[in-house]
Amino acid sequence: MNISNSFGISASALTAQRLRMDVISSNIANAETTRASMSNGVAVPYKRKMVVLEPNKTSFSTMLQNQMRGGGSGDGVRVTEIREDQSPFKPVYDPTHPDANAEGYVFMPNVDIAKEMVDMISASRSYEANVTALNSTKAMISKALEIGKG
């Protein structure tokens, strides 16, 4: 039983939330990107990206210990993949746009700014919660160093 593992758990969540924030920033920055890639001479817009979170896989030794003790806590969180949103692009009528098709429509990325903003606040609040947990662990460890002092 090692208390400094609590640091690792909170740190894994901080990493995951920061990556989530990076992905959201990328989505907002590319909300108007109509030419993320080219396929057969046709511009393909930017696809919205999202992170997939999963509980961290515990190592064999901790899993064995947990089984012998009858249940144990997990080992934090990790991002398993960054997946692309496959929902359809938004067509916008703009014949003067360089990436407009024969009918005059431009396909815009499937990024919804409002949704990204909500996700951003959620990621930022989760980050704060994990910082609080980390500070609480830190306070506990420094308190433990006072055993036998008084």
Add this chain to the structure above:
Amino acid sequence: MNLLNDISFKRLQGALDASNMRQRTIADNVANADTPYFKRSDVSFEEMLQDQMSGDLPVLKGKVTDPRHFVIGPSSLVPTPVVNMDQSTSMNNNQNNVDIDREMSLLADNQLRYNAYIQQVNEQIKMMRVGVEGR
């Protein structure tokens, strides 16, 4: 020699262990607050200790007539902390059941509890020191 090995000291030690474990568990719950299908866990120790101290817990114990006998039933007077996963509830649409407000208050509660245990340990050490130094 029984300076710091009496039962109350052992109980405090067990409580500190349980508090460490609970900190880990709550940190894990908070870390996975956004993970789909995650179920929160909890550490129970204080209730078990209370039950054991009041004798409410029915304990099946083997009688030991020889020190080489195997111990049947609880081997010590301090229960080991147990992690329980709450599988029955759901908070969100994604089957996650972490209530972040509750976890944060449990975190604060656990920290204060830990401080109280440390203070109690320090009190005991101080008392023992008075006994040893005789002043």
